[in-house]
Every structure is written in structure tokens, then in C-alpha cells.
Amino acid sequence: MPLLTNPILPGFNPDPSICRVGDDYYIATSTFEWYPGVQIHHSRDLANWALVTRPLDRKSQLDMRGDPDSCGVWAPCLSYADGQFWLIYTDVKRKDGSFKDAHNYLVTAPSIEGPWSDPIYMNSSGFDPSLFHDDDGRKWFVNMLWDHRARPLLFAGIALQEYDHEQRKLVGPVKNIYQGTDLKLVEGPHLYKRAGKDGKPWYYLMTAEGGTGYDHAVTFARSRNIDGPYETHPEKYVVTSKDKPLNPLQRAGHGDWVETPDGRTYIVHLTGRPTTQKRRCVLGRETAIQEAEWRDDDWLWLKHGTNVPALHVDVPGTRDEDAYWAEKRYEFASGSLDKDFQWLRTPETERIFALEGGKLRLFGRESIGSWFEQALVARRQTHFSYDAETEVDFYPGDERQMAGLTAYYSRYNFFYLAVTAHSDGQRELLLMSSEMSFPDGKLRFPAEPVPIPNNHPVRLALTIRGNRLQFFYALEGEHLKPIGPVLDASILSDECGGHAEHGSFTGAFVGMAASDLNGTAKPADFSYFLYRPVRDPSDRYEV
Template sequence: MEKTVVRNPIISGSNPDPNVLKVENTYYIAVSTFEWLPGIRVYQSEDLVNWQYKTDILTTQVNLQGNPRNCSIWAPQISFKEGKFYVLYTNVRSTRRPFKDCHNYYMTADSICGPWSDPVYLNSSGFDPSFFHDVDGKTWLLNEIWDYRLKTYNKSAGIVLQELDIVGKKLVGPVHKIFSGTALAKTEAPMLYKHEDYYYLFTAEGGTDKNHGVTICRSKTISGPYELSPYNSLITARDKPENPLQCTGHASLIENEFHQWFIVYLCTRPLEGKYAVLGRETAIQEVYWTADGWLRLKNKSSKPEGLVEIQTKNKAKQNMDSTFFDDFSHGLKTEWNSWKNLPTDGWCRLTEEGLEIVSGESLQSPFEPHILAIRQKDICFTAEVSMYFSPKHYNELAGLVYYLDEENYVYSFLTYDESLGTVLRIAQSTSGIFELLADVVAVDKSIKLKFVSSGIKGQYYYQKDDTWQIFGPQIAMEYSAESFTGSYIGISVQNMNTIAGSVGQFYYFKYKPEK
């Protein structure tokens, strides 16, 4: 037996709302994917130290087109019962106050890699669903409930519980409200565990920002009443502004083979105390059971820690290499994601030369923007693409995009100018305000583009005569600090004159971290 020191986060970049599960000797973490598809990314580990991409669950079964920004796939939960995997998730269709349109579904599979069943609809009373499989054979659904009558902006009203008829694939019996939350409010992310004589309810409270934390309560009966832990909050950074890990919450519980207990939770790493450029990431911390039957952090406080000791069979070394390269010679690598709609042969085609992307709608469209991108996993990074594009109109665009959502992005693209022919330009949208930068340069249709991020600043380059040339000003990207979803970097093609009217050819894409 060895001790391995692990540095948080254990999964970097936009990997929020982590839910951890152990099946036999393998650990899995599922995370939220929001508007990016495939949906519900799953990572795998044998030791809780190193995590590798394993699979995505929502590969054909979901339509996110038209969903507003920051909505879509929230807070998946994976569980296992009698040889079968279960996954739950919320498809959030609108968060416009006072209502919240959120529909909860579950799917099943014999393997974490599928094939997964068609989604089964459960309810729409609130988000963050989870299953609890009790020892008596019953399965229970928990979810946050939303009450539009509340005067507060956030209208989370507590946690409810209802039995699931697994055979009939439907909810049955009464709805039990088992927890109304504390004064921290914004009660969500319920997870239920049975340990010795008690049911333990985990919730996230305070909102998924600087006041975030984990609340624990317990009951000897599943429907309550639940008593609050005297050590609440289990973990929080709300009173620790100097801590490198912030916004800590949304936890789930796991025990390893050496009887160490851990919570896996979300966090941010804000620059200058306010710029969380990587979004919400996944972290881990050791906990223990007190003599009076409550959970506490091993450090006997509520402080999130950057370094954690994990017992392993053999000495392990944490590997956080985020380098990525794809020349499209063996299909699309699994790191790629698309916005709102899955890649199809109709717009994403592999050829002997590389990858063809057929034009979609504008980057501001919630329906058919044709974007392929990977998560930003490093505060400082370089992304580079080699491409060919032959525009004949200013409404034809193709290039390298740094993308948070349809209201916030920066894009360097090839297009057409009536005087100069094929040109390179930069466009930026910040909080929905679009700006076309004045910089214009005539370029070849075959070109290499590069984007270098140094936190909240970015700089584009293009290659001319085998030399990288700075293009445009240094770009302020404070919007990338929005902690909710995290930014992606990738490639895109548009034609606003004709549906599928243009094709961009991409020969390689690479990403590497910078110090």
C-alpha cells in the first residue's frame, strides 16, 4: 500500500457537477455537459488518482436545438443496481424567471459504454435528479423542487422523494418533501446514502458561485424527518476568499478499497480572485465518520484543500497532460464536442485530406451552428489549426473560435472582401454585443491560424512564409471567467447566404498547455 499526493482539481476544465460511482474495482465520474454534445461525459479511474475519458452517454437520444444559453444537460447521476447502470439527467429548456422548464429522464445499460436505452421521462418539478437504490429493493427518485411563488430570485424550495416502479418505468406513490433547506437557500443537488443506521442526505446550498457549499442531514427513515449536521457546511469556501479553490460544492461520496472515504465535488480556480476562466472543475477531498456518526473533512474544518493523500496499491503519479492533436486520419477523436447538435455526415465529413465541415448558421444561432471544439483545460494555452477555405462572399466564414456561448466568443476567420479577395478578420461578441474588429489582411486560402490565451487575454496569429505574424490586438476575454460552463476552443464554418453553401477543409488541430 502506497500514499499518492493528488493535486486538485483531478479533472480540469469544464467538468462540473461531478457524480462518482464505484462498480467492482473501477471508479466513474459523470459530469454536466450543458449545450455541448455528446452529452454526459464519463471519466474512469482505477485508483481515484488518474482519470481518463471513458465514454459519453447521450450520443443520439437528445435534441438541444433552441435551448437558451446555460441550459440543456444538467447534473447527471450514475448508479448501479443488479448488474445494470442507471443514469439520470435534466434537460433544462428555460430558466427565465419566475418559472424553470426542466424535464428529468433516466436511461439504463448493461455497460457504462452502452448501448443505452431510450430516455424514460420522470417529472418536471425541479432539476438535479438522483436515484437511491435501497437495501429493501426499492428505488427512490430525489430532485430539487422549484416554486415560482417565492419572492426570492432563486426559487429552489427543497428536496422531494418519490418511489420509482422499475418494472413499470414510472413514479408511484406519494411525493415526500424531506428537506426544506437551510438559511443558505438555493437547495439543490440531492444525493442519498445509507450508512449503518442512518440515511444521509447531501445537498448543495448557497448557489453554485462564491457562496456554494455542501449541507448534510440524516434520518433513520427515508422519508424523514432529517436532522441537520452540527458540522454544516461540510465543505465551503464562502468564508475563505484567499483559498485557491472557490465555489466548492455539489458533492457525492465514495469509499476506496482501503476504507478511505472521499467526496468528489466541483470547484473553480479564479484568477485575481474573480476570473474563473476554466469554469467549474472536479476536485476530491478525504472525509471521515465522527464518533457521533457524522461526516467531516479529514482536516476537521470546512476548508477545501489543493493537495490530498490517496491510498493506492502501487505508487502512482498524477498525470494531468492536456496536450491534444488530431489530424483526422483515424476518425474524429473523442475529445471533440459540438454545440447544440451532434456531428452528422451531412456537415462533418472525413476525407483523405482531413476533415470537411459544411457551413452552418451563425455562431449566435441556438439551432445549427457547426462548431467542433475541445474543452479549455489550462489557464494558458495555445491552439493551432491548418485549414483551407475559398469564400466568395462576406457571408462565408471559417476559422478558429474561442467559444463560451452564443453571446460570448472571439473568432478569427477567413472571409471575402470585394477589394482584397480572401481576407482574415476577427469578430468578438461580449454579453451579446457584437464587434467586427477593423483589422483586415489579404491571405491565401490555405492558412495556419493560432490562438494564444494567457488567462483573460488572447492573441491571434497567422502564418506567412513559415513565420507566425501577430494579427489584431490583444483581446480582453473577461467573459471567459463565467464559472458556470467554461470555454471551448475549436473550428467552425458559416454561410449566411445559403444553407450548406460552403465547405471548410481542416488538416490538423492541436492544443497544448503553456506555463
């Protein structure tokens, strides 16, 4: 049987939390400022995964308006106990500077599709929370502790506190149970219980360390008591690429593990696949998988004999390659958006889009990159090379109204080809970019505006081949033709996200946007959206 090529969840899918219910596996991943919150994928063979739900889909559960870039939903934890699913998540309201405002919540559901409950507030002492269900019926909440006073690091260890579900709150004392290793930045805790070779139970603690950059790692520790003391794994890190800069899977860390019905053990972890000599991860932080084994010393080790993540892994299933490379043409006649699409921050979707007359109508709101209310509907970039295309029917009155096609990472990192107008009302195409080299958010204009007739829809397209991005357009009855120069697509990456290392956490998207800076919510209608993966020989580590 052929080996699976990592990652299993390509594109922006970081901080995986995995659980098994019978023969079904589920992975929850972070969504940050993208709405609805938390992605949950399903598989029955660990090779083929399908997005089944984003459970945080209403205002009572999540409202991220005003959350800065790379804030919002961090590191969910998905578990199954007492006949229902439990989902823990953080909504981060501030991350830069000495303070972090990180609020932790719990929602539950009888099935993975829902209905998911309104949230129960847990605490705000730190992020990356998880919930452990002990076999005596007690439940334990763990999260990293944030200390704004600490120097030079603000990560104060892993906190443990009991959770009482009848009272819907945390109870009893808080204990700091683990301070991590000399790699520092300990976060992402998950607790487990497993019998050792002597039949006595061990409590195991899996954490993330080293930040989210190239020193990231999965640390493992254990104790005979849930509240410690915890001893660290003999190798410290069960998964890391930090000392192997040429390994195709970099930034490996933030893991969780699961056992199959036949007793095999797998670790899922986030990873990044850098491209170009500048080592930029355009696809963001993805989810990979490694087979592991329990040895006679009661420690978990990667089965292939080193803690460096393997590109190729033996899993029960075989990936459907045809599905991975399939073109997707999205139509808008069904009355609901395809699950591939997300938008930014707001739960009040009726203010930014509607499906009317077989089209996606975007209501122009704030500027592209707004932290509050912008009309931008997009899907993840999941391949190093692809084509995208749409058709927009839009008649702006002046330069403050615009709608079109965008390749987007964050407010400071995007490319945008928009139908807009000159101050005299004459329609034109305007190519805009915002790049890391302009951290004040000022736009660049890589090409002169192109006047277009004041009637008929306009086709807009782009191609990305590795780090090369080219926009195109076509008027009615015409073939697509290029507009502007070839642009550097690699800026749509964590490494160029407008923050220092460990500060940008999402991934590249491509989609449709509309703005009306006059405040009149002028609509733009999009007929379809096309995403076509392309096999390009220059993509070394394509799945």
C-alpha cells in the same frame, strides 16, 4: 507519497456524481449545451482519470436544438445496481425568469461503454435528479422542486418519490423531505444509506446550496427514515469556501461521496479556481476531491479538520504529470473524432461535420452563437495557459461565409479569427469578438481585416497566457505572425457568461467553426488541430 493537487478533472467538469464498481471508479459530470451529453470519466486510483464515454449520443436520448446557453444537460446522477449502470439526467429547455422547463430522464446500460438505452421519462417538477437503490430492492427518485410563485427564492425543497422499474414510471405520493438551511437555493440531492455505530441504519442526504457562485456549499443531513424528518449536520456544510475568499479552491459545492475497497471515504465536489483581481473562473467549474471520515457521532467530516476544501489531498494513486502536460495533435484520418471534441446541441452531426480525405469538413450553417444549428467543433480548455493551432482550406464567396479558429464560452462570449471574404469575393482574415460589455450580442472588431490571396490553406493559431490572448496567422511557406491586439481571455468565464450570478455554468473551449449565412452550407476543411499546454509562472493554482 506526494499529495494530489486538486482538481482531479480540470476544466469544465461540474456537478460530479461518483460511483464505484469493484476497483473501478466512475464520475459523471454535466455537459449543458455541449453534445454528446454527460461526460463519464474512469479511474482505478482516484488520481488518474480518463474520459471513457458520453452516453447521450443520439436523437432519441437528447436533442438540444433551441436550448439556450447553459441549459441542456444538468447534474447527472450515475449509479450501479442490479448488474447495470443507471444514469439520471435533466434536459433544461428554459432557465431564465420565473419558469424553468426541466425534463428528467433515466437511461441504463450493462456496461459503462453501453449500449445505453432510450430514455424513460421521469418528471419535470425540478432539476438535479438522482436515483437511490435501497437494500430492500425499492428505488427512490429525488429532485429539487421548483416553485415559480415563491418570493424571493424559487427553490422549494427536495422531493422524494418511489420509482417502479417494471412499470417504467414514478409511483406513489411525492413528499418534500428537506428545505435546506438559511443559505437557501437547495438543489443537487443525493441519498445514501449507512449503518451507524449502533448498527441501525441512517439515511443520509447530501445537497448543494448557495447557488453556483462564491457562496456555494455541500450540505449534509440525516434521518432514520427515508422520508424524514432530516436533521442537518452540526456544521451545516461539509464542504464550502464561502467564508474563505483567499482559498485557491472557490465555489465549492454540489458533492457526492464514495468509499474505497479498504474503507476510506472521499467527497467529490465542484470547484472553481478564479484568476485576476476580478475573480474570473476561466476553466469553469471543475471537479475536486477531499478525503473525509466518519466520526463517532455518525456524521461525515473532512479529514483535515475543516470544511474548507484542501488544494492538496492524499489519494491512493499518483497523478501522471507527463500525461497532463502532454501536447495533443489531433488528426482526422481515423474516421471518428477524438473523444476530447464536442459540438453544440444537435444530434444530427452529418449536417455540421464529416471526416473526409483525412480532414475535418465543417458545413457552414448558422452564425457562431446560434442556439439551433452551428458548425463548431471544439475541446475544453483544461490549462490556464496553452497554444492552439489549425489549418483551414476555405474559399468563401462573400462576407456571409466564414470559417476559422475560435476561443468560445457562449453566444455572447467568444473570440473568432475567420477566413472570410469582402463583398467583391477577395479573401480576408477578420478578427471578431463578442464580450460581456455588449450583452446585445453585437460584435466588436479588434483589428482591421487583412486581405489574403484567394488560394492555398491558411494556418491560424492562438496563445493564451492566463488572461492574455493573442491570435496569429500564416500563409503558405510563412511563419506565424500576430494579428490584432492582445485580448482579455478572462471574459471566457462563468462570471462573464452573459447572465447574472448563478446563471452561466460551462467553461472555455477552443476549436474550429464555420458559418454560411447564405444558407448554402459551404464546407471548410481543417487539416489538424493542435493543443499544447504551457507552464506559465503566473498560473498560481495550476495542477
